[in-house]
Amino acid sequence: MDLKEKLLELQEKGLKQIRESEDLKQINDIRVNLLGKKGPITEVLRGMKDLSAEERPKIGSFSNAIKNELAEAIRLKNEELEIKKTAKKLEKEKIDVTLPGAQIQLGQPHVIAQVIEELEDLFLGMGYQVVSGPEIEEDHYNFEMLNLPADHPARDMQDTFYITKELLMRTQTSPVQARTMETHDFSKGPLKMVSPGKVYRRDTDDATHSHQFHQFEGLVIDKHVTMADLKGTIELIAKTVFGEEQEIRLRPSYFPFTEPSVEVDVTCFKCHGKGCSICKYTGWLEVLGAGMVHPNVLRMAGVDPEVYGGFAFGLGPDRFAMLKYSIDDIRNFYLNDNRFLSQFTKRG
Numbered sequence: 001m002d003l004k005e006k007l008l009e010l011q012e013k014g015l016k017q018i019r020e021s022e023d024l025k026q027i028n029d030i031r032v033n034l035l036g037k038k039g040p041i042t043e044v045l046r047g048m049k050d051l052s053a054e055e056r057p058k059i060g061s062f063s064n065a066i067k068n069e070l071a072e073a074i075r076l077k078n079e080e081l082e083i084k085k086t087a088k089k090l091e092k093e094k095i096d097v098t099l100p101g102a103q104i105q106l107g108q109p110h111v112i113a114q115v116i117e118e119l120e121d122l123f124l125g126m127g128y129q130v131v132s133g134p135e136i137e138e139d140h141y142n143f144e145m146l147n148l149p150a151d152h153p154a155r156d157m158q159d160t161f162y163i164t165k166e167l168l169m170r171t172q173t174s175p176v177q178a179r180t181m182e183t184h185d186f187s188k189g190p191l192k193m194v195s196p197g198k199v200y201r202r203d204t205d206d207a208t209h210s211h212q213f214h215q216f217e218g219l220v221i222d223k224h225v226t227m228a229d230l231k232g233t234i235e236l237i238a239k240t241v242f243g244e245e246q247e248i249r250l251r252p253s254y255f256p257f258t259e260p261s262v263e264v265d266v267t268c269f270k271c272h273g274k275g276c277s278i279c280k281y282t283g284w285l286e287v288l289g290a291g292m293v294h295p296n297v298l299r300m301a302g303v304d305p306e307v308y309g310g311f312a313f314g315l316g317p318d319r320f321a322m323l324k325y326s327i328d329d330i331r332n333f334y335l336n337d338n339r340f341l342s343q344f345t346k347r348g
């Protein structure tokens with residue numbers, strides 16, 4: 001077999017191998033075998049030294065043409081296999097973008113925060129300001145300014161977390177009002193404020209007591225404020241939180257910072273006054289304390305009780321939330337168990 005025949009045979013065999021190759025590794029092996037330095041074509045070309053000067057360039061260009069043809073066939077096959085490989089990969093990695101996404105669990109304000117926010121909205125709408133203050137408070141603002149001097153028996157009513165002789169964890173949010181009243185410029189208009197926040201008492205925690213709970217207090221100071229203003233405001237709170245059809249009643253009470261003082265009941269929102277387990281078969285729920293600001297409290301804040309007067313009220317957002325959602329243990333609010341908290345999902 002002469003060289004030309006050998007080359008033709010190599011061409012035919014090579015093209016067949018290339019045609020039949022199935023993956024990129026195989027085609028690369030073929031390229032190395034066929035066209036490499038130790039490959040059969042190189043081997044054939046070695047035999048050219050025995051050819052005549054006339055034959056040599058002919059065989060030389062013939063072998064080059066075959067080499068180029070094989071190289072091109074390999075390149076095309078390689079390209080074809082690359083495309084197939086990519087198509088296969090795409091097929092495998094295909095995702096359906098129309099499938100619904102994984103649900104993201106949304107958080108929500110704490111149920112107590114929801115109650116506070118609802119009340120804040122009500123009072124902001126009536127032109128009140130929402131004021132916060134320090135939770136570590138001075139004895140002076142927490143007790144003294146609220147008509148509870150050191151020897152006042154009412155101080156025994158509250159067990160207090162003292163930090164030093166003068167500093168304590170506030171037992172009520174009233175010191176925020178005392179501070180605001182002290183600095184308010186009455187020549188610019190009345191003071192209308194609410195102060196929601198955390199308060200602390202030295203209580204042993206149980207189903208109805210927590211050493212930390214919340215208060216939402218309100219204060220209005222102006223000329224000519226009457227008990228009728230207080231009653232109307234309280235009625236609005238009761239109807240907003242417990243429902244438009246609710247009624248209120250006031251009972252005489254005592255607080256050191258208000259005179260006269262009242263306790264406020266609202267008709268039971270469950271039984272509407274008929275009597276049920278929620279209202280302990282009385283038809284009424286006790287929800288608020290309130291009164292007309294004591295002259296001593298005004299005087300201590302530098303406000304003339306002969307000219308100005310006002311009303312104040314206090315309520316417990318924890319108790320409101322317990323009533324509204326029939327929660328029988330206050331400790332639920334402070335365990336931060338999401339199975340409990342996620343029930344009070346507020347949307348929109």
Ligand code: 2U9
Pocket residue numbers: 146174175177178181214215216217218219255257258288289290291293297312313314315316317
């Ligand atoms: C100033 C003057 C007067 C705030 C008031 C109440 C009545 C009251 C409690 C009810 C249950 C709070 O959540 S609770 O523990 N509060 O009954 N609070 S009048 O009177 C003030 C406050 C500040 C300067």
